[in-house]
Amino acid sequence: MKELDAETRRILAAITEETWIRYYHELVIYAQRKCSRLYWRTGGRECLPAGYSDPEAIAREAVTRLFEGRRPWNRERYPGPSPVAFLKAVIDSVVSDLVRSEEHKRAAFLEDETMAVNADGEEYEKGIAATMAYMAGFRPQAPVDPEKAAYLAEMVERMEAKLADRPDVATYFQYSREGYRPAEIGRRMGLNIESTYQLKQVLVARLKPLMQELFTRGREKGNGSHA
Amino acid sequence: MKRGESKRDDFEKMTGWMEHTEGASVEELREMRRMMGHDVERSEREFVTFLGSLKASHASTDTKPVGILAVGAERGLSLVQLANATELSVTLITKLDRRLIIFRSIPEWVLQKLSEVLGRAREAVGDYLRQGAAFAAGAEYHADEAPTLPEQQDFFEAVLADKTISEPRRKFLLGLRSELREESL
Numbered sequence: 001m002k003e004l005d006a007e008t009r010r011i012l013a014a015i016t017e018e019t020w021i022r023y024y025h026e027l028v029i030y031a032q033r034k035c036s037r038l039y040w041r042t043g044g045r046e047c048l049p050a051g052y053s054d055p056e057a058i059a060r061e062a063v064t065r066l067f068e069g070r071r072p073w074n075r076e077r078y079p080g081p082s083p084v085a086f087l088k089a090v091i092d093s094v095v096s097d098l099v100r101s102e103e104h105k106r107a108a109f110l111e112d113e114t115m116a117v118n119a120d121g122e123e124y125e126k127g128i129a130a131t132m133a134y135m136a137g138f139r140p141q142a143p144v145d146p147e148k149a150a151y152l153a154e155m156v157e158r159m160e161a162k163l164a165d166r167p168d169v170a171t172y173f174q175y176s177r178e179g180y181r182p183a184e185i186g187r188r189m190g191l192n193i194e195s196t197y198q199l200k201q202v203l204v205a206r207l208k209p210l211m212q213e214l215f216t217r218g219r220e221k222g223n224g225s226h227a
Numbered sequence: 228m229k230r231g232e233s234k235r236d237d238f239e240k241m242t243g244w245m246e247h248t249e250g251a252s253v254e255e256l257r258e259m260r261r262m263m264g265h266d267v268e269r270s271e272r273e274f275v276t277f278l279g280s281l282k283a284s285h286a287s288t289d290t291k292p293v294g295i296l297a298v299g300a301e302r303g304l305s306l307v308q309l310a311n312a313t314e315l316s317v318t319l320i321t322k323l324d325r326r327l328i329i330f331r332s333i334p335e336w337v338l339q340k341l342s343e344v345l346g347r348a349r350e351a352v353g354d355y356l357r358q359g360a361a362f363a364a365g366a367e368y369h370a371d372e373a374p375t376l377p378e379q380q381d382f383f384e385a386v387l388a389d390k391t392i393s394e395p396r397r398k399f400l401l402g403l404r405s406e407l408r409e410e411s412l
Contacts (some may be wrong), residue, residue, distance in 0.1 A: 006343040013348055017275060018253075024274050025256035025267075026248045032263050033242055040238040056270060060277055067281050084249075152237040159241060177240035181247045203244060204258065211262040214241065 008073050011081055012066075023084050024059060030088050031055035034095045036215055040148055049094055062090035155214060162206045169206065172199045294355065295324040298345045312344045313337075314399070316392035322385055323356060330357045332382040334403035 004012070015023075032055040035048055052058050065071040066083060071090050078086035163170040168189070175185040186196030235243070245259055257267045299309040310317045315337070322328050323341070333356060342349040386392065386400045 003346060006346060009348050010339070010342065013350060017278065020278055021271055021274065022253050022256065024271075025253065025260060026251075028265070028270070029245055029248060029256065029259050029263070032260075032265075033245055036242075036263075037236070037238050041236060056265075056274075060274070063278075064281060149237075152241075156237055156241060173244070176244040177235075179235060179240075179243060182244075182250070200244065204255075208262055211242070212264060214238075215263045 004069050007075060023082065026084050027059035027062060027087055027091065028056050031058040031091050034091065040152060058091055058094050061094060062087045065090055155210065159207055159210055162210065166202065169199055169202045173203055295320065295341065295345065298347060302346060309344070313340050314396060316389050316396065318389045318391050319385060326356060326358050327377060327379055328382050328385055329379045334382065336403050
């Protein structure tokens with residue numbers, strides 16, 4: 001166990017149990033999404049790093065590494081009183097071990113070749129010129145499980161159908177699929193914070209059963225278990 | 228289309244709304260986890276237990292009460308260096324080390340500074356300073372009567388009485404008088 005620096009100690013001491021619960025939910029959601037994504041992108045193998053029973057175990061490992069100083073909190077890169085962004089990077093590092101492993105080479109094919117992971121497990125962007133010649137331009141197509149691809153394509157259609165009678169919510173969903181943050185979506189749609197929030201609430205309520213199906217189907221096929 | 232969107236697969240796109248959780252309420256987060264098939268109540272209970280044991284094991288090595296001069300020495304700081312690093316004085320540091328200062332009169336700034344310089348949790352420093360007064364380390368008494376400890380002193384009185392402290396430092400420390408710690412109440 002390494003000694004934490006005074007600032008990290010001060011911040012950790014100030015975080016209440018209630019706030020930690022909130023942070024923990026954020027971290028588990030993040031880890032679950034990462035593991036589920038790997039399941040959908042790989043050939044139906046177990047998508048948890050060795051030694052981890054479920055995404056919660058990955059989130060707890062990240063918190064433990066912070067407390068024990070095994071992953072020092074880089075305050076310049078992750079400033080502010082919340083360690084969540086830093087802990088998400090630790091989760092990336094844990095999951096990256098899985099992606100880099102021999103068993104998941106197929107998943108690695110699909111990773112963004114402009115992104116790399118440094119020795120601390122943190123992602124950084126590297127120039128395309130720095131990638132190996134055989135990777136640029138003529139990479140083999142990533143192997144895709146046809147059954148999964150068909151299921152996901154059908155799921156997109158089912159989600160869109162659920163929102164067909166609400167064009168505003170469908171637009172919100174479209175922007176979110178394109179990677180926009182809620183505040184950006186609100187700006188693009190000319191909505192205030194309250195209206196944007198309400199659209200998101202409707203979206204969540206409408207998609208809930210399909211989301212449950214998406215995540216639990218993945219789990220049944222080897223995507224981490226939550227008894 | 229947002230930059231990088233083409234690299235996102237169908238799963239990422241469909242669950243993209245789960246990505247930005249910073250502003251979400253705890254109830255919203257719980258709902259997201261229920262969608263993921265998680266037993267949220269059990270998870271929270273287990274996490275609270277886990278966090279408690281993590282903090283306890285961390286505290287056992289990091290927050291144990293410690294002597295100010297002893298920890299300073301461990302970190303390679305002489306008494307003078309320690310006084311400078313904490314922006315106090317040799318006299319004040321010595322009094323604090325012997326707990327000759329009334330704990331509730333010590334400003335939070337001083338506790339934080341000591342915590343920072345000593346590399347110990349603020350709570351550990353507080354625990355140490357809360358203890359009763361002590362004799363100077365290594366002091367020997369040869370009188371027939373049992374020695375008595377000097378009475379504990381208010382921090383600001385000690386600053387005013389300190390003949391070794393520089394005037395700017397004294398002024399700064401006296402400026403902390405308005406600061407009242409919650410635990411002092």
